[in-house]
Amino acid sequence: MYGGGNTFEGIKTDGLALEDPVKLAEFEARIARGEKIEPTDWMPQLYRKQLIRMIEQHAHSEIIGALPEGTWITRAPGFKRKMSLMAKVQDEVGHAQLLYSAAETLGKSREQMIDDLINGKSKYSNIFNYPTFTWADCCFISWLVDAGAIVNQLANAKGSYGPYCRALDRICAEESFHLKYGHHCVIYLASGTATQRQMFQEALNRWWPPMMHFFGPSDKISAHTEVLMRWKVKMGTNDEMRNQFLDMYVPKIWELGFTIPDPNLKKNESGKWEYTEPDWEEFKRVINGDGPCNKERLEVRRVAEARGKWVREALKTPKTEYVTPLA
Amino acid sequence: MDTREVFVSPLTEGANNAYDLISSTDEPGPKKTFEIYHLVKRGKQHVHVGSVLAATPQQAMSEAKKQFNSGKVIYNVWAIASEAIRFTTSEEKELWVTLPDKKFRDASDYKGGDKLKEFLERNQSQP
Amino acid sequence: MNNLALKELLYKLADDQLILGHRNSEWTGFGPILEEDIAFSSMAQDKIGQSLALYTLLQSLGESDPDTVAFTRNASQFHNCILVELPNQEYDFSLIRHFLFDTAEALRFEALTNSSYEPLSQLARKIRGELRYHTLHANTWIKQLGSATEESITRLQKSLDIALPYALGIFELSSLEKELIDQKIFIGENALKEKWIAKIESVLSQTQLRLPDWKTVTPVYGGREGKHSEHLQPLLDEMSEVFRIDPGAEW
Ligand SMILES: [Fe+2]
Ligand SMILES: [Fe+2]
Ligand SMILES: [Fe+2]
Numbered sequence: 213m214y215g216g217g218n219t220f221e222g223i224k225t226d227g228l229a230l231e232d233p234v235k236l237a238e239f240e241a242r243i244a245r246g247e248k249i250e251p252t253d254w255m256p257q258l259y260r261k262q263l264i265r266m267i268e269q270h271a272h273s274e275i276i277g278a279l280p281e282g283t284w285i286t287r288a289p290g291f292k293r294k295m296s297l298m299a300k301v302q303d304e305v306g307h308a309q310l311l312y313s314a315a316e317t318l319g320k321s322r323e324q325m326i327d328d329l330i331n332g333k334s335k336y337s338n339i340f341n342y343p344t345f346t347w348a349d350c351c352f353i354s355w356l357v358d359a360g361a362i363v364n365q366l367a368n369a370k371g372s373y374g375p376y377c378r379a380l381d382r383i384c385a386e387e388s389f390h391l392k393y394g395h396h397c398v399i400y401l402a403s404g405t406a407t408q409r410q411m412f413q414e415a416l417n418r419w420w421p422p423m424m425h426f427f428g429p430s431d432k433i434s435a436h437t438e439v440l441m442r443w444k445v446k447m448g449t450n451d452e453m454r455n456q457f458l459d460m461y462v463p464k465i466w467e468l469g470f471t472i473p474d475p476n477l478k479k480n481e482s483g484k485w486e487y488t489e490p491d492w493e494e495f496k497r498v499i500n501g502d503g504p505c506n507k508e509r510l511e512v513r514r515v516a517e518a519r520g521k522w523v524r525e526a527l528k529t530p531k532t533e534y535v536t537p538l539a
Numbered sequence: 540m541d542t543r544e545v546f547v548s549p550l551t552e553g554a555n556n557a558y559d560l561i562s563s564t565d566e567p568g569p570k571k572t573f574e575i576y577h578l579v580k581r582g583k584q585h586v587h588v589g590s591v592l593a594a595t596p597q598q599a600m601s602e603a604k605k606q607f608n609s610g611k612v613i614y615n616v617w618a619i620a621s622e623a624i625r626f627t628t629s630e631e632k633e634l635w636v637t638l639p640d641k642k643f644r645d646a647s648d649y650k651g652g653d654k655l656k657e658f659l660e661r662n663q664s665q666p
Numbered sequence: 667m668n669n670l671a672l673k674e675l676l677y678k679l680a681d682d683q684l685i686l687g688h689r690n691s692e693w694t695g696f697g698p699i700l701e702e703d704i705a706f707s708s709m710a711q712d713k714i715g716q717s718l719a720l721y722t723l724l725q726s727l728g729e730s731d732p733d734t735v736a737f738t739r740n741a742s743q744f745h746n747c748i749l750v751e752l753p754n755q756e757y758d759f760s761l762i763r764h765f766l767f768d769t770a771e772a773l774r775f776e777a778l779t780n781s782s783y784e785p786l787s788q789l790a791r792k793i794r795g796e797l798r799y800h801t802l803h804a805n806t807w808i809k810q811l812g813s814a815t816e817e818s819i820t821r822l823q824k825s826l827d828i829a830l831p832y833a834l835g836i837f838e839l840s841s842l843e844k845e846l847i848d849q850k851i852f853i854g855e856n857a858l859k860e861k862w863i864a865k866i867e868s869v870l871s872q873t874q875l876r877l878p879d880w881k882t883v884t885p886v887y888g889g890r891e892g893k894h895s896e897h898l899q900p901l902l903d904e905m906s907e908v909f910r911i912d913p914g915a916e917w
Contacts, residue, residue: 248582282695289908289917290733291718295643302707309700347908374582392649399651403658405915520698526814538542633795
């Protein structure tokens with residue numbers, strides 16, 4: 213899971229003037245031709261920096277994202293759901309592993325990245341700062357948060373950096389089971405008892421605002437990212453991604469007879485979705501650490517890292533050396 | 540396997556074949572096998588194409604050029620000494636026998652269509 | 667074939683797998699490195715899948731369906747050994763428990779490949795690879811951490827000393843032991859324990875960990891007849907939290 217552009221802040225492009233103009237032009241021409249950049253290719257510093265930041269944030273979102281659903285593994289109702297949820301959350305941790313490796317090809321080690329996550333220097337998807345109160349919240353994530361992530365990931369898989377694209381190809385293949393599983397769970401809640409229906413309706417009410425935040429601030433107020441679009445680091449604007457998500461999933465939610473808590477939500481004649489503008493102040497507050505679960509999520513990670521330190525030390529004996537992945 | 544064991548050719552683009560940048564070498568000394576991998580499409584993964592006998596990785600590249608350079612553009616070549624690779628033993632294949640049974644890992648195991656249809660019909664029949 | 671003895675055997679096998687699978691799954695998101703989150707999750711999936719297969723065999727012998735059996739019994743109706751229900755604690759304890767239990771589990775199912783109860787011997791043959799992975803994983807880690815740093819060795823040694831009495835509890839005898847052996851359903855707990863001791867000794871001899879004199883270790887029994895530690899009931903309450911909202915509902 214993950215929201216693509218949502219943790220993007222503005223970028224400084226002044227360093228670009230210091231790049232070799234011939235190499236830069238060649239680099240841009242290659243991307244324009246649809247070629248992929250590999251770790252050993254020449255690339256501008258800004259490209260490297262932004263990619264590390266993006267892939268790293270994506271990786272963090274996968275491990276932090278494993279937490280809100282992970283707490284339901286031991287409580288999943290029945291064998292079938294239990295097996296699926298275990299496999300699904302395991303996949304998410306696997307996605308983190310894959311993505312950290314992809315980011316490592318750019319020269320930052322997994323340990324440094326995890327340190328930055330714990331120090332709060334590096335962000336992760338905002339949506340995982342909200343709590344999962346009931347089984348239905350967990351189902352909401354499996355279905356709709358993963359759906360949102362897939363919208364982003366499918367787009368990013370067409371980006372310009374080879375290792376990231378390859379990682380995303382594999383991730384998207386696994387996501388298709390997550391999405392189906394999540395939808396299956398929600399169909400059962402929808403067609404189940406009144407209690408089950410109500411459980412999901414309440415989850416939908418709780419999760420809709422963070423879901424709208426998931427794709428990041430609206431294009432009107434978000435930082436300009438033209439250079440990142442040109443370099444195929446960012447593959448679509450936040451609003452485009454959000455619209456695509458709404459187009460695919462609002463009808464499926466309505467089909468199940470649930471009410472989306474936004475009276476202004478509708479598709480206009482030009483095929484674009486209209487909705488109440490999400491509360492971007494709340495978004496900012498949560499992303500800067502003041503959400504319902506930020507502290508808890510990071511604390512879990514911090515404790516896990518601290519408790520695992522002796523294990524990682526013991527793995528380095530006999531002395532092993534850090535080697536960057538190749539592709 | 541350690542990535543340092545991978546001997547990597549120059550990376551090319553467009554219509555340039557990586558093999559064109561590999562010079563022929565012949566080296567004395569005892570030979571061992573190297574596994575050869577090709578990158579045939581930018582953005583995809585390297586694929587194993589076969590193995591060669593050589594004394595050094597450089598010579599393995601040069602041998603690969605003789606044997607596997609079919610004229611098709613290859614963007615990158617890897618040569619890895621076979622002994623550096625840990626191969627799966629036939630005994631270990633047992634580890635994966637139950638994999639096909641783990642249907643819950645497959646999207647096709649989640650058919651909600653009937654349940655959904657039944658639900659929609661039930662809803663429609665209500666006023 | 668003595669159904670009572672067979673059912674008792676199947677229940678204890680299934681309950682062991684379910685409860686340890688549950689504990690293993692608690693590592694998801696909390697492992698010392700990502701690779702261990704993933705490995706413990708794989709083993710959890712295998713174990714819970716195996717428990718499902720065993721409960722399904724029980725169903726064919728007239729017991730309730732697997733969901734009802736797993737999600738509605740209380741602690742005194744469970745026949746798992748106490749070792750598997752103990753909390754995960756730190757990674758050293760989880761690893762030692764995994765090593766001690768999974769070694770026994772692999773030997774047990776190896777013996778069961780010759781069971782006269784055909785469905786069980788079939789299942790035992792089928793899951794051989796999964797169990798092999800579990801012991802491969804356990805042995806690799808025990809050998810690495812059991813000979814690495816002073817801290818890792820001290821930690822594992824401490825956990826080993828704590829876990830051993832419970833590990834011997836795996837082999838708690840049943841009053842129906844003789845029937846199982848006579849009917850060639852299973853070789854019996856004593857025979858299994860002997861194989862287990864030999865295996866444990868051989869792996870640990872490749873590390874800096876020390877085993878005490880077995881005569882000085884007093885086994886902790888009770889689990890097989892439903893007498894559990896205080897840790898099992900809360901685990902079951904958690905497991906059935908959603909299921910109990912409406913046991914008749916489809917989830
Ligand atoms: Fe997912
Ligand atoms: Fe994911
Ligand atoms: Fe996800």
